[in-house]
Amino acid sequence: MEKFRIRGGRPLAGEVRVSGAKNAALPCLAATLLTSEPVELHALPRVRDIVTMERVLAALGESCERANGTTRVVAGRGEAHHAPYELVRTMRASVLVLGPLLARRRRARVALPGGCAIGARPVDFHLEALARLGAELRVESGDVVAEAPRGLRGAEIEFPRITVTGTENLLMAAALARGRTVLRNCALEPEVADLAEMLAGMGARIAGAGSPTIEVEGVEALDGTAHTVIPDRIEAGTYVIAAVLAGAGVTVTGCRPAHLRALLDVLGEAGVACDVAADAITVPARTAPPRAVAVATAEYPGFATDLQAQLLALATRSEGTSEITEAIFENRFQHVLELKRMGASIEVLGRTARVHGPTPLDGTTVMASDLRASATLVLAGLVARGETVVDRIYHLDRGYEAMEVKLNALGAEIERFNPGPYR
Ligand code: EPU
Numbered sequence: 558m559e560k561f562r563i564r565g566g567r568p569l570a571g572e573v574r575v576s577g578a579k580n581a582a583l584p585c586l587a588a589t590l591l592t593s594e595p596v597e598l599h600a601l602p603r604v605r606d607i608v609t610m611e612r613v614l615a616a617l618g619e620s621c622e623r624a625n626g627t628t629r630v631v632a633g634r635g636e637a638h639h640a641p642y643e644l645v646r647t648m649r650a651s652v653l654v655l656g657p658l659l660a661r662r663r664r665a666r667v668a669l670p671g672g673c674a675i676g677a678r679p680v681d682f683h684l685e686a687l688a689r690l691g692a693e694l695r696v697e698s699g700d701v702v703a704e705a706p707r708g709l710r711g712a713e714i715e716f717p718r719i720t721v722t723g724t725e726n727l728l729m730a731a732a733l734a735r736g737r738t739v740l741r742n743c744a745l746e747p748e749v750a751d752l753a754e755m756l757a758g759m760g761a762r763i764a765g766a767g768s769p770t771i772e773v774e775g776v777e778a779l780d781g782t783a784h785t786v787i788p789d790r791i792e793a794g795t796y797v798i799a800a801v802l803a804g805a806g807v808t809v810t811g812c813r814p815a816h817l818r819a820l821l822d823v824l825g826e827a828g829v830a831c832d833v834a835a836d837a838i839t840v841p842a843r844t845a846p847p848r849a850v851a852v853a854t855a856e857y858p859g860f861a862t863d864l865q866a867q868l869l870a871l872a873t874r875s876e877g878t879s880e881i882t883e884a885i886f887e888n889r890f891q892h893v894l895e896l897k898r899m900g901a902s903i904e905v906l907g908r909t910a911r912v913h914g915p916t917p918l919d920g921t922t923v924m925a926s927d928l929r930a931s932a933t934l935v936l937a938g939l940v941a942r943g944e945t946v947v948d949r950i951y952h953l954d955r956g957y958e959a960m961e962v963k964l965n966a967l968g969a970e971i972e973r974f975n976p977g978p979y980r
Contacts, residue, residue: 559954561947561961564970565920565940568805571967573796575812576602576958578789581748583650584725584911585755585786586610589619589630590657592759593782598628601786604790609648626870642668648955651978652680652724655703656730661815664704670694671777678886682723685716690727705813711736712751712777717871718745724771725752726958729775732761732806738773745769747816748858751787758782790816791863792957793838793931797935798867800840801829801847802874803939808839819860823868826850827875846915849877854884868935872912873901874940881913894932895923897944899937920945925952932957939969 575598588597601607601623611621611628617640618633638658643941645651645668658665670680684694684701690709695702709736716723724744728754731738743749745767753766759782762774793812797820800807812955814821814833821831821838826846832839849872854862862885873896883889892908893903897923902913920943923932931953938945946954950973953960961971 558948559950559973559975561935561938561972562725562972563920563935563941563945563947563956564918565918565938565941565943565945567803567939567968567970568858569800569807569939569964569967569969570805570862571801572808572809572810573963573967575796576600576960577786578602578748578751578791579604579606579956580721581751581786583610584653584722584729584748584752585784586614586621586630587653587657588752588755588759589614590617590654591661591733591756592781594978595632596630596781597783598630599626599783599785602789602958603630604958606648606650609644609683610650613644613654615652616641617658625923627655633766636662637883638662638664639666639700640668645670647918649678652683653726655683655701656687656726656728659687659705659747660709660730660733663706663708665790666700666702667792668700670785673793680723680875682716682718682720682764683726686716687730689714690730690738700775709734711738711773713739713741714910715741716743720740721746721749724749726755726764728756728766728771728773728909731775734773734775734777736775738775740771740773741767741769747790747813755782755784757888775888787816788812788927791929793862795867795936795957796818796859797824797831797838797840798864798871799936801843802936803969804840804843806839806842808837809914811815812836812838814838817905817972819858820864821890822853823860827871830958846870846877849875849879849912849914850878851883856885862889863929864888865889866929867936869893869903870896870933870936873903873914873916873918873937875912875914877914879908881912882909884908884966891926892933895930895934896937898923899941917942919943922946928952928956932960935960935964935971939964942945
């Protein structure tokens, strides 16, 4: 299993460029199932989850070819409709194929994702909403089997709670449903609006994406399109936080600062003023430690749960007691134990972590448990005394494109290595 060896204490300086957003690329890839024509997707990040989604599409008869930063997806002739467990278990977002499969092929069999490291994460809202569009659903040998022999029909749906991939699944299903669908209590995440933009390019009739109520007028068929996915706001935020922690002047380029408003506000409260340009954020060299902050994660435009772990690493180096509350997922503090092993002073009370800072961090061997937790351990390693080994970085590779290459270009010293099974 690959690991990172990080030599701490190296200041970061220079420019780092953000890749395309994993969480926008995944639904955009799934949306290719809605058409028989070729689709070109630009700026898909080279990360593991994208490869997994391409495999899911291959199992469904599509082919994906990448050349010069563009992925061309071509539909197959078959009517395959089964996303198998071997693929789904490695990536919950595979469930995104359910809506488009049902809408165009009128049936789908998708393995249920099961639990994952950050909580139970059920897909009941997806299933209930698809049933409202007329799908018949049952669970068979661990798979959701869904059928709509006469096609889906528009309906009014209110999500009981905001769900990002749930909104995306329904948007794709409704695009080819007969009549009008109104989706209420939708996710406002920029990735939803990006998917809607791609669907509009395919000929879908969608109004209100990016707002709580989305209206979709179903069409008979969708065309091919070319679409560029938005920059990854979570990757950008991770490098902004890295720059606050270990920076001697870092500019994060190719991002959309408007998507990072909540993080920039929190950093402002911590006393870190960033320079914001149209597509770049500059974190100036730090003179004093940041101040402690009180933050609760929330749906967009609130503070992203996907940046909670990284903020926690920063809190260990901030002056005072920070209170960081995780309000989206019930079990997203696994990084805390590893940070404590590095010397952080953190107590978890229910859904809130109280972080007493600043504390020095010591390098040691730590274990990554999920994607964002892994990023946090790398950030901690950047400022730890001595050497930090981050084990199980396959979690990191699911969502960060060449993280060590990007950080090393800023001056970090991170080596990817694999000591083999007997060392
Ligand atoms: N929920 C349910 N039932 C459902 C759907 C959601 O109870 O049917 C609950 C979840 O358990 C959670 C909350 O509702 O407590 C919100 O979950 P949501 O459905 O919004 O999450 P998701 O769509 O599965 C996406 C991102 C996650 C990100 C969350 C929250 C993708 C592919 N994944 O997941 O990204 O944390 O939204 O913003 O877009 C990551 O990139 O590291 C990652 C985990």
